Amino acid sequence: MTATREAADSVLTGLSGIRNWQEDFYRDLHEHPELSHQEFATAGTVAERLRGSGFQVHDGVGGTGVVGILANGPGPTVLLRADMDALPVFEKTGLDYASTVRVTDADGNDVPVMHACGHDVHVTALLGAAQLLAEGAEHWGGTLVALFQPAEETADGARAMVDDGLAALLPTVDVAFGQHVLPVPAGMVGIHAGPFLATADSMRITVHGRxxxxxxxxxxVDPVVLAAMIVIRLQTVVARxxxxxxxxxxxxxxxxxGSKSNVIPDHAVLQLNIRxxxxxxxxxxLDAIRRIVTAECQASGSPREPEFELFDRFPLTDNDVDTTKRLAEAFSTFFGDRSIELPQGMGSEDFSEIPNGLGVPYSYWGFGGIDAAAFQKAAELGRINQDIPVNHSATFAPVIQPTLDTGTQALVIAAMEWLAR
Structure with a gap:
């Protein structure tokens, strides 16, 4: 066993001692989710826990972001990141800690709120890893940065923290890590070198009629028919x-x-997502979309040119090859056959805005949150797509264990691969 593995194992001996509070914290956070840019209570609790573990804390970074810094002598600086925001989804999990929260969103709408993407898992795992690393400080040297980011779901939280002077708050960072719970068997950890998650652009198009x-x-000039023709024609872009x-x-x-069956409206609004x-x-x-929409408007005799608005742009998640190879070896050593290589995914993340803004290499991985027996049964029946809830689903609810243990372990292993004495 290597010295690094021995040091990591020593830090992780404290895991059994934090399970109870982690599980209680997770249930409470799941029951009390907050939308993007509204993570005030979550951020306050995070900051309090970090201070209790001896971190220097900066809060209100980029709005509701929280940054904890734990300096532990000479050595590299490792940044670990978790996102905190939830989604406007009505929860249908049936859990006794299911969310019943409703709030007013940024557009003034009354909406339900649910941690339908697992950010509650991410927060809980990083808080646990931060406590374990603080308590096991004799086994490592350097600086640990625990960063809790707002507004990942709206693709602007990471950039907001960078633009708010994140770099000035930190020592020189050497490497950054992030992770995401996925609809795969709990206990699994997967990683992919190079381009991993796609860029994503959302576009709002307004077409005008009479x-x-x-x-x-x-x-x-019927904008409903016009919009229908645009939808059909757009299906050829990727295919052709x-x-x-x-x-x-x-x-x-x-x-x-429109708003009534016997009224032809004067405009239609389409919202697109491109990955x-x-x-x-x-x-x-993007060029093809503009060309097709403009041409269809001309063909329909639209009285005005169409309007295009890009929003919610997510960057490419492109894992540094050398960093990811080193991390994959560390995961394989610790997790054994529970460590796998994940394929590229069409999901998107704004995590890379942080290491890109700091000019440092990074790696981002996934870990499982689905009951292993339920996943195996669905696989045997050929019903994974039908029976296994995915992120953003109203029924997505990671099993508490071994999900929290695995997420916490993965963060500690990643940090210790660079920090271990």
């Missing part, structure tokens, strides 16, 4: 303009037009 009575369509060896997704997630792995493919798709 309103009229439903009985007099000859007097109208992107090389088959490239990965890309173009989804029309929302169409809004790619490189800038050339992204540019090709």
């Amino acid at each position: 309103g009229a009575h439903g009985s007099m369509p000859q007097s109208a 303009e992107i090389a088959p060896v490239e990965s890309a997704v173009l989804t029309v997630g929302s169409i809004a037009a 790619t792995y490189n800038e050339q493919t992204r540019t090709t798709i």
Whole structure:
């Protein structure tokens, strides 16, 4: 056994002593979720726990972000990140700690709130890892940064922290890590070197028509028909303009037009989501969307040019190859056959904004949150897609254990690979 592994094991001996508070904390956080940019109570609790573990704490970074710094003599600086925000989803898990929270969102709408993406797991695991590393400080040297980020779901929380002077708060960071709970068997840890998660762009398109009575369509330019033709034509972009060896997704997630069956409205709004792995493919798709929408508007005789708005852009998650190889070896040594290589995914994250803003290498991995027996049964029946809830689902609820243990262990192993004496 290597000295690094021995040091990591020594730090992790404290895991059994924190399970009770971690599990209670997780249930409470799951029951009391907060939307992006509204993570005030979560941030306050996080800051309190970090101070209790001896961290120097900066709060209110980028709005509600929290940064804990634990200096422990000479050595590298490792940054560990967790995201804190929840989603406007009505929870249907049936858990006794299910969320019943409703709040007013940024647009003034009354919405339900749920930790439907597992950020409550991320927060709990990082708090546990921070406590274990603080209590096991004799086994490592350097500086640990525990960063709790707001607003990942709106793709602007990481950038907000960077723009708010994150770098000035920190010593020179050597490497940054993040993780995400996934709909795979609990206890598994998976990693992928190079491009791992896709870029994502959301686009809002407004097309204009001419309103009229439903009985007099000859007097109208019908934006509903126009929007329908755009949706159909957009399905050809990936199929006919992107090389088959490239990965890309173009989804029309929302169409809004009109308010009554016998009224032809004067405009329609479409919302699109585009996911790619490189800038050339992204540019090709965005250009094709504008070309197709403009042409369909002209073909329909629209009285005004269409309007395009890009929002919620997620960057590419491109894991540093050398860093990820080193981390994969550490995971394999600790987790054995529970450590796997994950394929690329079309999901997206804004975590990379932080290491990119700091100019440091990074690696981002996934770990399982689904009951292993339930997953195996679904696999045997060929019903994984039907029976296993995924992130953002109203029924997504990671099993508490071994999910929390695994997430906590993975963070400690990653940190200790760089910090161990």
